[in-house]
Amino acid sequence: MGASCRIxxxxxxxxxxxxxxxxxxxxxxxxxxxxANQEQANIAGAYVAQLNQxxxxxAGIATRIEPxxxxxxxxxxxxxxLTRNPTNRxxxxxxxxxxxxxxxxxxELYCAAPVLVAASRPSN
Numbered sequence: 790m791g792a793s794c795r796i797x798x799x800x801x802x803x804x805x806x807x808x809x810x811x812x813x814x815x816x817x818x819x820x821x822x823x824x825a826n827q828e829q830a831n832i833a834g835a836y837v838a839q840l841n842q843x844x845x846x847x848a849g850i851a852t853r854i855e856p857x858x859x860x861x862x863x864x865x866x867x868x869x870x871l872t873r874n875p876t877n878r879x880x881x882x883x884x885x886x887x888x889x890x891x892x893x894x895x896x897e898l899y900c901a902a903p904v905l906v907a908a909s910r911p912s913n
Contacts, residue, residue: 796891798840803846804852811883820850822855830854837852871903
């Protein structure tokens with residue numbers, strides 16, 4: 790979970806924003822971690838505490854750690870959106886810079902071929 794935390798807090802979004810991710814606003818856009826077990830919750834909590842103590846961000850971390858909460862995947866039309874809409878303005882402005890940051894900051898974890906949700910679904 791360590792690498793996942795580093796990516797989540799340094800590339801995925803601004804963890805100091807409350808109920809928002811870039812241009813998207815609402816409680817469904819809150820910064821949250823849904824740990825699968827207590828060990829993951831402890832790791833995430835310790836990581837958030839370290840970031841806050843080190844004052845890595847200009848404001849406190851708003852990310853909530855929500856153990857025991859069910860995670861619901863986004864609607865089907867949101868799945869694999871970047872791959873299906875690579876020239877969309879939203880993608881170009883909000884997501885492609887994050888991919889570039891991932892490549893630059895974590896080259897050992899970056900994979901050029903995306904793992905698509907559609908490819909992971911069982912076929913009938």
